[in-house]
Amino acid sequence: MADVGDQYPSSDSPTTPFRKVVLPAEETVRIPRPSPQRPYLPPPPPPKRGPLSRVGDIPIKVVYLLAAIVATVVAVLLIFVIFSGDVPKQPPQPKVVPVTPALSATPTPKATTGAIVLPATPAKQALPRLPGKASATIGTITDRTTGIRYPRLGKPWKARSYPPFSVAQRVGKVAVPHTVIASAMLPGDEPLAKPKKVADYREIAVRGVRWTLLTQYPKGATLAWTGSRNLPLGKGWTLGYKVTYPVGSGRRTSQALLSVIEVGKTKPAMLLASIPESGKAHWRDLNTIAKAVRPL
Template sequence: MADVGDQIPSSDSPTTPFRKIVLPTDETVTVPRPPDPLAPLPPLPPPPPPLKGGLLARIGDVPIKVVYLIGAIIVTVLAVMLVFVIFSGDVPKDAQRTPRQVAPISPAPGASGSPKPSATAVPAVPKNLAYPQQAGTATVTIGTISDLATGISYPRLGLPWTAKSFAPFAIAQRVGKVAVPHTVIASAMLPGATPKTKPAKTADYRDLAVRAVNWSLRTQYPAGATLAWTGSQKVPVGKGWMLGYKVTYTVSGKQKTSQAIVSIHEVAKTKPAMLFASIPQSGKSHYRDLNTIVQGVRTL
């Protein structure tokens, strides 16, 4: 009978070496070696060779529209320069010595700044002088012109008077062609700067009427015009002053005259309203219409 110890199954001792396992050849795994950080970088590829012909070789890459646009700009600049070169000296010698004579343009009555004094000082205005009855037959009155821009109204006359737009006035009635001096009845605000305060005295309105007369001599008649007073009186209604005057001037070497009036009226503004009328001697058959205007002007 065997010993008990001989009954224990046999086993490998810890010191028994491991069995060697050999993988098949096709199952071998290769692990790449990590790059060496100190190794030099590979050289950069060489730059492409320059195009033959330099800048001209690149023109073919520009869109055709851009080429046309640049060409058009160059042609335009050259054309403008050529015009200046050709015509820069084409100025008549007479024009360089003598300024061109042009018809004067009447400044707008509302323009800023005080009116400049007339070339010829007007005579002292009478404190009171009744406006006379003019000769001739009055034109039929067909209505009323209400000038909302100035705040006054006055009679509207029938034919041959017609109401038209006529700068620098707000509204104007005229007869005949446009010529200096005009045949006109028109309204506007007082020319020049607005007074700092609204006039309070009758004498203030008389002074403003003289200012308007000076404006008319400077802008509505030939240079060198003079006057003689024909009337100086209060307006028929409200505050204001009316001046009548006969204007004398020279046209083409001949002395001529006009009958005129200026009527200044207090309105709901600091600057007063102005009614101006002038009829040259060629239209003396309409002189009586000045009486119609003087008596019929009102504030709105």
């Protein structure tokens, strides 16, 4: 009978030598040695592009649009060049000479060519109290162009354009003779000697009255003096007069006054007030104006 120990499989003894394992030859890996680090240099900037180099960037629609505009302009210029000879030449225009308007609104009577002979002027005569009802005074007209002031009258008087007068108040329609109260510098280009005394302004006022007969009334008008006095305020003179003028086969009258006022300029200022017979209900307004006209 076999021994109990023989029933187990045999195994190597701990003293059995290990099997030699032969590894393949070691492989040598060569790693390249890094070269010395160079300094970083930025890439060079792109070359500058000229205007011509950018033409290719323009959209094709824009190119077509510009070409159409240029073609249109060229066509218009060609039309003008081709047909310019067909336009008739305008005849030379006569030279226009500016004319200074007279101190009145249209219609204006023509001035007479001959000298107007006036009656002798009274040295001093009180202005008469004229008939009619005085209009209400609603303020003061300050004419800074001439340098004077005088009453502003209420209805029916209205301040209206009346060139070349600086300021004007009128009643009714524009007709000759006018119903007007207006201020301006004394008309005329002749030089004036500075008055040495107040009475010398009387002759200057006569000059203004003569001008009114030439410009503000129909041809053939005559006058009679109704008053002659110095200004109540400031230096100057006021002349009152009644004008008789032809209308058709008859004659009509107007009441008027003219004041010249010293305002420190080369010529005095002038205030004219004239109301025809058709407006005699307002004749008393002439007294209102004569009392209050004065320099600024």
